[in-house]
Amino acid sequence: MQIQPYLFFEGRCEEALEFYRQALGAEITALLRYRESPEPAGCPIPPGGEDKVMHSSFAVGNCTVMASDGLCTGQPGFQGFSLSLGVADAAEADRLFAALADGGQVQMPLGQTFFSPRFGMVADRFGVSWMIIVATDGPCG
Numbered sequence: 039m040q041i042q043p044y045l046f047f048e049g050r051c052e053e054a055l056e057f058y059r060q061a062l063g064a065e066i067t068a069l070l071r072y073r074e075s076p077e078p079a080g081c082p083i084p085p086g087g088e089d090k091v092m093h094s095s096f097a098v099g100n101c102t103v104m105a106s107d108g109l110c111t112g113q114p115g116f117q118g119f120s121l122s123l124g125v126a127d128a129a130e131a132d133r134l135f136a137a138l139a140d141g142g143q144v145q146m147p148l149g150q151t152f153f154s155p156r157f158g159m160v161a162d163r164f165g166v167s168w169m170i171i172v173a174t175d176g177p178c179g
Contacts, residue, residue, distance in 0.1 A: 042101075043121060046108035047164060051091035054105060054164050061137035061162075062123075064096040064103075084110050098123070120159065120167040128172055131156035135170045138162045 047054045058064040073088035083090060090107035097103075103121070108114075125131050135148045141163035148158030148170060156172040 042104055043119075044104040044106070045116070045166060046106055046114060047091075048108050048114040049087075049090060049110040049112050050114065050164060051094060051105050051107040054166075055091075055094060055096060057163065058096060058098070061140070062098050062134060064098050066094065066096050067102065068093065068095040070094070082109065114165055116161075116165045116167060120169045122169045122171065124171055124173040125156075126172070128156045131158075131170050131172050135160060138168050138170070 045054070055064070055066055055069070059066065069091060070093045071089055072083055072092045075092055087107070087110050090110050091105070093104065093106055095102050095104045123134060125134060131148060135158050139160045139162075143161045145159040145161060145167065146157075148156055151157045154171050154174055157170065159167065159169050161167045
C-alpha cells in the first residue's frame, strides 16, 4: 500500500510543474490535458480549459506527487497539511528552502533545532506548505 499526495492547482498546474522542476529538480512523469481524454470530463471545466492539466505526476527523489488543474477555479486551497522534504545535508536544505521560498512565505526560518541540524517551514508561491529537514537517522528522518 502507498499514499501519494494529489494537489489541485485550480488552473496553475503547468506553472507549478515547471516551478518544481526548476526548484526541486522534479521529473515530470505524466501529463494529460482535458482535451486528450478519450471520454468527456467527469467534472465541468471552464470554456477554453481544454488545454488545462487533467492529470499529471512528478517525481522528487523516489517519491511521486500527482497534480491537476482541478476545476480551474483559480483559487487553490492547500490547508491542513505539509509536504516534508528530507534532504542529506545543510547545504541542500539551504538551497531547496531558498528555491521554495522564492515568491512564497517563510513560516519558520530554516535553522538548527534539537531534532535536526536544519529544519524550516515555507509555503511556496502556490500556497503548498513544505517542511525541509536534514534527516538524521534514515529515510524517514
